[in-house]
Amino acid sequence: MYDILFWFFSIAMLVCGLLVIANRNPVASALFLVLLFVFLAGLFVLLEAFFIAAIQVLVYAGAIMVLFLFVIMLLDIKASERRKFRALGVVGGIAVAVAFVWELVIILTRPLKPLATGGDELSGGLEQVVKPLFANYMLPFEVTALLLLVAMIGVVLLSKRELK
Amino acid sequence: MMSLYAIQLECLISIWGILILLVDAFKPIPNKRTVGYLAAGFVAVALLYSFAMQPVPDTFFHGMFRLDPFALYFKRLFLLALAAVLLMAAEFSPRIESGVAEFYALLMFCAVGMLLIASVNDFILLFVSLELVTITFYVLASYLRRQIPSLEAGTKYLILGALSSGFTVYGIAYIFGTTGTTNFDKLAEILNSQTGPPASAFIFGMLLVLTGLGFKIASVPFQVWAPDVYQGAPTPVTAFLAVGSKAAGFALLLRVLYTGLLPVSLSWNALIAVLAGATLLYGNLGAIPQHNIKRLLGYSSIGHAGYMLMGVAAVNALGAGAVLFYLGQYAFTNLCAFLAIIAVTAATGSDEIPSFSGLGKRSPILGLALFLSMMSLAGIPPLSGFFGKFQLFAAVVQRAQTDSKYYVLAAIGAVAVVISLYFYLGVGRAIYLQEAEDATPIVVSKPMRFGLVVCMVAMIGIGIFQRPLVHASIMAAKVFSLH
Incomplete structure (x- = not known):
């Protein structure tokens, strides 16, 4: 199932x-x-x-x-609208995509021996998400706040209709 | 409390940035130039203060954050770059139509990301602070949104940057999936305890992370964005990309390769060496036909990423120290060049190389500053660029003692230096040998003059008395267990 x-x-x-x-x-x-x-x-x-x-x-x-x-x-x-694609772009894009998938197939069909066992037990609910977020990962969490501030300022500046 | 001590510089700069935003929203200061000079002065004080900070052997925030000599070295470098870029932004402010205060604030938030990058010891923090830097640059590059080149620069940087971030985070997922940790120290422990080569999925993840970092430092084959973005972005932003963003990329590259992945990267240095060679040739050959100074410096920055990758590929203590030294002197050199370019373009309104002709007569100080920085970039003694390149070549040659293939890399580097002389001297020729069509003198403001003199003194001073910076870079490189 x-x-x-x-x-x-x-x-x-x-x-x-x-x-x-x-x-x-x-x-x-x-x-x-x-x-x-x-x-x-x-x-x-x-x-x-x-x-x-x-x-x-x-x-x-x-x-x-x-x-x-x-x-x-x-x-x-x-x-x-329907765009014309450049032949080089199409061929190159497909070639890169095929190479990437091929690489993935090679990697994932090999036995995936984990380098380490264990790690944190991942299960369930709110607590398992929130506790690490505010304890172990507090610094990145705070930096995200600054990141959002920057994104907000950027959007307002770049989309303002009047420049002044 | 110790944790707060560790992130005090980051806190200081972000609070100052937010203050600028708030003051401008409620009590706008009419003269935006003064605000810029004030901000630059404040950052300069923070830079001086950072020399009073001592490295701490512990990690902070559950092993995420380090305040070792390496981190402090880069923090000082980023603060220096920020102070100079804010000075440039103040000079540049009349050409920004709206949001000058936000421009200063965004530069500061971007620098906060770089300061964090200097201390990163965990992939999660790496990703978040890298995004803080990159997303701020998307906004900054397209800041002059009435000008098509600036919008083009922003869009190109956004699309390629988002793609490279995708690669990075995908790679981190593989590394976490195979090892169960994102912490660099734990990663090194796991890899060291391992016998035989690590799982191919792990290598795949490592290569994806390297792809993302390769984009940041503009190394081949992830360099296509650099010339367009360098040309189109507002000049202070270009300077920050060239000095700050590049140094941040190398800080991460060194930290990731030499701590977390050291056992693996010892067997993967051939890849870095090939990338270094390709980057050297692409950057220096591509720069030859350029006639826009910012575009030329874009190609030149690709070339210099190649020189520094030579030091990374050497995987020895000499190489790591040489990369750090090179970044330090490269900051002064590039900042000097961009300061001069901003002053000239403010007067002439053009950044094509012919508009720099006769600069030596129009403004002796600008002419000298631009000439010296070009010569330092080319690596002509006694300027600092020469000694930087000397150390990098020494590191590669030392490596070649055990692995003779490295002589090829050193040879490619030497060829690149010769090629680069041609186009750097081309700029020098315009400055001193060609006559200006319009010979009116260019006025240079006092703060600008101060910035130029500091950079010139540093370029010549580091070139002749290398010891202090060499000492600092070697101390910083000692955090890695290399020989």
Whole structure:
């Protein structure tokens, strides 16, 4: 059952991801991204990371993507036009992608001997996320605050209509 | 309390940045130039204060943060760069249409990320502080948003930067997945206790992390962004990219390769050596046909990443010390060049090399400053660039004693130096030998003059009395267990 669900969620995610970039209509792209986040949440549930799964749906699929859709609709972005691709770009891109996948296949088919056993027991709920966040990882957490401040200032500056 | 002692410089600079933002929002100071000079002065005081700080052997924040001599060396370097860049930003401020105070504040937040990078001892903190630096640069590069080149620079940096961040975090996931830790010390412990080569998934993760860092230092094959972004970004931002961002990339590269991954990187140095050779040739050959000084310095910065990668590839104590020394003197040299460029472009409005012709007559101090920095970049004695290159070559030759393939790398480096003489001297020729069309003298403000004199004295001083900086760089490189 576990395996079936894992493969279902993973393949569904890949399909959604492909549809996000292959779609010409930005609204459809965004909706496929929402779907992708829901399947990702499914994977988290399989890992018994229930809290992260819930956050994934609430924050990403809920809040952020709704905001995204609002922006797309307010700006009234039309479906992007069909572009001509340069042959070199297409061939090069496919070659790099194939090389990367090939590399991944080699790596992941070898026996994956972990260098170390153990590590923190990953299970479940709120406590396992929050405790490390505010104890071990406090400094990166605080730095993220500065990062968000910078992002906020940047967005306001670059999108202001009037320069003055 | 000790933890607070460790991050006091970061706190100081971020609080000062936030203060600038708040004061500008509630009680704006009409003369934005003064704010810039004040900010630069404050950072200069913080720089002086940092010399009173002592290294601490412990780690802080659960092993995430180090305050060793290596960290302090880089913190001083970043504060120096920040002070000079703020001075440049003050001179540049009349050309920024809106948000001058935010410009200063963003530069300071960016420097906070760099200060953290100097002390990083854990992949999580590495990623967060790297993003703090990179995301700030996305905004800073596209700051002159009415000018198409600036927007182009910002967009290119955003797309390639996001891609490289993706690689980094993907690599970190593999490293964590195979070892169960993100801490550099624990990682080294696990790798040392291991017999036989580590899992291929681990190597894959390491290579992905190196890809992300290669982007930061603009090494081949991740260098395509550098010339365009250097040319399009506002000049103070270009200077900060060339001095701060590059040093941050090397700080991370050295820290990751020589602490966490040392057992593995000993067998992977051939890769770095190949990258170094390719980067040297690409940067120096690409610079030849350039006629825009900022673009030329973009290619030159790729070339210099190549020289420093030579030192990284040597994997010996001499090499690590040489990279640190090189970054130190490179900061003074590049800052001097960019200070002069800002003063000239403020008067002429152009950064094409022909507009620098006759600069020696129009403003003797600017002409001399730009000429000296070009000569130092080319590595002509007795300027500091010469001794920097000398040390890097010495490290590679020492390595070649045991592995003769390294002589090839040294030879490529020598060829690159000869090539680079051509285009650096081209700028020198414009300054002193060509006549200016418009020979009106260029006025240089007092703070600018001060900055130029400090950088010039440092370039000549470090070139002749190398001992203090060599001593500092060797002390800093001692934190790695290299021979």
